[in-house]
Amino acid sequence: MTDLLTLTNVHTHIGRYHILHGVDFAIPEHQTTMLLGRNGAGKTTTLRTIMGLWAASSGQITLAGQRIEAMATPDIARLGIGYVPESMAVFSDLTVKENLVLAARDGPLDDNRLEWIFGFFPALKRFWLSRAGGLSGGQKQMLSIARAIVEPRKLLLIDEPTKGLAPAIIGALIECFAEIKRSGVTILLVEQNFHVAQRIGDAVLVMDNGRIVHRGAMAALAEDTLLQERLLGLSLEAHQ
Numbered sequence: 001m002t003d004l005l006t007l008t009n010v011h012t013h014i015g016r017y018h019i020l021h022g023v024d025f026a027i028p029e030h031q032t033t034m035l036l037g038r039n040g041a042g043k044t045t046t047l048r049t050i051m052g053l054w055a056a057s058s059g060q061i062t063l064a065g066q067r068i069e070a071m072a073t074p075d076i077a078r079l080g081i082g083y084v085p086e087s088m089a090v091f092s093d094l095t096v097k098e099n100l101v102l103a104a105r106d107g108p109l110d111d112n113r114l115e116w117i118f119g120f121f122p123a124l125k126r127f128w129l130s131r132a133g134g135l136s137g138g139q140k141q142m143l144s145i146a147r148a149i150v151e152p153r154k155l156l157l158i159d160e161p162t163k164g165l166a167p168a169i170i171g172a173l174i175e176c177f178a179e180i181k182r183s184g185v186t187i188l189l190v191e192q193n194f195h196v197a198q199r200i201g202d203a204v205l206v207m208d209n210g211r212i213v214h215r216g217a218m219a220a221l222a223e224d225t226l227l228q229e230r231l232l233g234l235s236l237e238a239h240q
């Protein structure tokens with residue numbers, strides 16, 4: 001199995017705060033890897049550091065063999081990384097169509113790709129010419145994900161996509177992530193809901209205090225309730 005993305009001893013400071021304390025992991029190609037951890041563990045900071053939105057103060061980040069930790073964000077994105085940030089990234093005053101046109105860096109929208117996206121997010125077709133600000137929370141999240149995949153990507157970084165959404169919409173997103181993976185994309189996904197995480201993930205990383213404290217198969221962690229409790233403070237009853 002080839003690794004698409006590798007972080008080696010990555011440290012990140014935000015102002016004078018030392019947030020990431022030597023993050024080490026590798027993301028295998030064509031798999032979905034979950035990044036879990038308590039609030040404030042450093043999950044969002046990790047994704048932002050990969051995208052160059054925070055500069056790594058030391059360490060190495062490699063995408064498909066290329067060092068990227070010193071590159072500017074637009075250049076990193078151009079290598080084929082799509083990013084769905086924690087707070088949905090849509091322009092409320094623009095239509096659904098305009099949001100996608102702006103997200104497409106390489107030219108006009110591709111009709112076949114749009115039909116593929118509409119296949120799992122039919123609401124985007126229905127509201128094609130409507131203002132994004134009028135969409136529901138779930139539909140905005142769908143648009144935010146659609147923006148990240150409007151062109152082919154090697155890797156998708158997705159930060160807490162299901163937060164605050166209704167179960168039916170979460171189900172649609174889970175289907176969508178499975179379909180994106182089937183198309184050959186590698187996914188790194190932050191998720192707080194363990195029951196959702198275990199349905200999506202092949203592999204899992206757990207962070208605490210700016211470090212990776214566990215790495216392994218998602219199925220193995222899903223079976224080990226003691227380990228879940230130790231790593232995540234989860235009591236399964238509380239998360240049913």
Ligand SMILES: Nc1ncnc2c1ncn2[C@@H]1O[C@H](COP(=O)(O)OP(=O)(O)OP(=O)(O)O)[C@@H](O)[C@H]1O
Pocket residue numbers: 014015017019037038039040041042043044045046
């Ligand atoms: N802009 C910032 N300025 C100062 N500290 C920050 C900033 N952003 C994040 N931090 C701090 O960095 C640490 C890690 O935050 P981060 O957002 O990466 O955590 P997280 O794992 O994504 O948490 P959550 O589950 O709440 O989204 C926290 O202690 C947070 O307070």
Ligand SMILES: [Mg+2]
Pocket residue numbers: 043044045086159
């Ligand atoms: Mg976060």
